[in-house]
Amino acid sequence: MAITPTVEPGEPIHAGDRRRSWLVRLALAVATPYRQSAGIARGMLIAGTVLTGLMIILAVFAPLIAPYDFDQVAGDDGQRFAKQAPPSGEHWFGTNVQTFDVFSRVVWGAQTELKVVLLSLALTIVVGVLLGLVSGFVGGWLDRVLVLIMDALFAFPYLLLAIVVSFLLAGKLGSGIVTAAVSVTVVYVPQYFRVVRNSTVSAKEATYVEAARAIGAPPLTIMMRYLFTNVVQSVPVIATLNAADAVGTLAALGFLGYGIQATEASEWGYDLNRAVDDASVGIWWTGAFPGLAIVVLVVGLTLVGEGLNETLNPTLRVRRLLPVVLPPRKPKAAAAEGSGR
Template sequence: MAETTHGPVDAATVPRRARRSRTPRFVRTIWQTKGLARWILLVGVVITVVFVMFALFAPWIAPYGYDQVRDAGGDFPKSAAPGGDHLLGTNDQFFDIYSRVVWGARTAVTVVVLSVVISTVVGVPLGLVSGYVGGWFDRITVFLMDALYSFPSLLLAIVFSFLLRDALGGGIFAAALSLTAIYIPQYFRVVRNTTVSAREATYVEAAKAIGAPPRTVMRKYLFGNVVQSVPVIGTLNAADALGTLAALGFLGFGIQPTEASEWGYDLSRALDNVGAGDVSPALWPGLAIILLVTALTLVGEGLNETLNPTLRRRRLRKVVLPPRSEEKSR
């Protein structure tokens, strides 16, 4: 028999298939995709990362605070032109526009992440339990979610903003909860419908036959199969949440200027300047909204076409045939 060694294994001797298995499946799927979907996802991720960096390092990037109207040299000028100490100028509230745009990135990212995370944490388990248990619990939850889903999203966000303002004020957390009420029914409906179809599958019946309790069946056998579309829904909801947040701020129902910088509010304050021929106060927050909404939409569409096996175009691997062995001499 051949002698077995237990020394360190050289990475070069490890088969390529074994090394590739260590890479997360999600990353491998994206890497093996070709065509426009991959570039859409890449462009969306790059732009999104830029805004996330602005959000994380806003105190070091922004020269002033989001509500700062004076420095050591005195009060800021009102509606000043770009240049000097104010790179993008100031608005009619004496705020530095560049600082407001940078701090607005932190507000937007925080609200979007909170709303999507809370919606997922509430909607996914609720849809999973409702679809698996069925009965009266399923009927009640479906009725409540359909009732919420039937309202226009902006109107529902305005209603919850009014209800939460007295209890939580006009801050970031209240705005995130106002948006959460819009997206919980979406996660619930997707997960519940998928669970209803999957609970009759053979592997679920086999788990029941060996005595697995409902909690184990849902956690171990159903959860991984019903949440595959949740990341795509989450990225698309993030883009919609940013637009809804900007709409709330534009209408005056969103985050108050003393609580945080918000692009929609700054855009509404700049309407008078636009009427007077000064577009700078409206240009930069509006451009930030457009760029981030576009980036998040590209990420969602790219993930959809990358992770969906019916839409994904896989990269063809080059086939290398082994060298032909020399014919044995007769």
């Protein structure tokens, strides 16, 4: 019989055990939406996870999957690739007008998208959540000023705002991943600010917050310990949907010439811009594959976001109902005979 090891009260917990415990909690938190979902929501979650996971695999293992670098124009023998060559065994997706290998550009583009989306989401969540939490809790003139600034940013067309920020930062930071991530960040900060600020305004009057004030808890402790975990419930859903929107915004910036340039990294929107003239003469592969990659990633992230919304949102959540089996009904004569005995 196996004996389960126990930890004595005075025995210290090793760092390895604490790390395993943290990983187990993280895995359970990630798996919870999949276990709670049902029907269409589960289908959207699984389909979106598969599509998004495919693009993540391309991004992480791009050096192993891509046969060439994103800006490579010649083979190992030093001979330059053919211009606008059709798909073949040497170039699976053909080459474009700059003699880049399209397949390599698509694979390296997945890595660029992942870097920009993760960096922009991290900046957006940190800035938007913290400002919304402080604004909703403190109130007063600070709340009015922050609401006015965020409403002004929200009133701008998001693509125009991203273009303006990208243009202003291009001279200082260059046309690279950081500039693109900051441009996308400015667009989505007002959304997180609004959601967190409204949740904080309603939650700061709750009984547990009043109890924390009564025992003398400082404002920072109340915000970070009691309010933060209760006002960020919808942030994962918003982050997933905004990640899909960020991919489209980044592609639009690249298509208009304000995004990442070809010498900095591979970007699908830039490749689509270079492929516009090719479509009119029947060269379809230079624009079809980057466009298909954008569609796959946007659809995958959107399906994950919608599936999480239907699973985690209490107003949309549908619980699975277990079938109820009733015992067979007895005939009246048998019931009367049984009662007579």
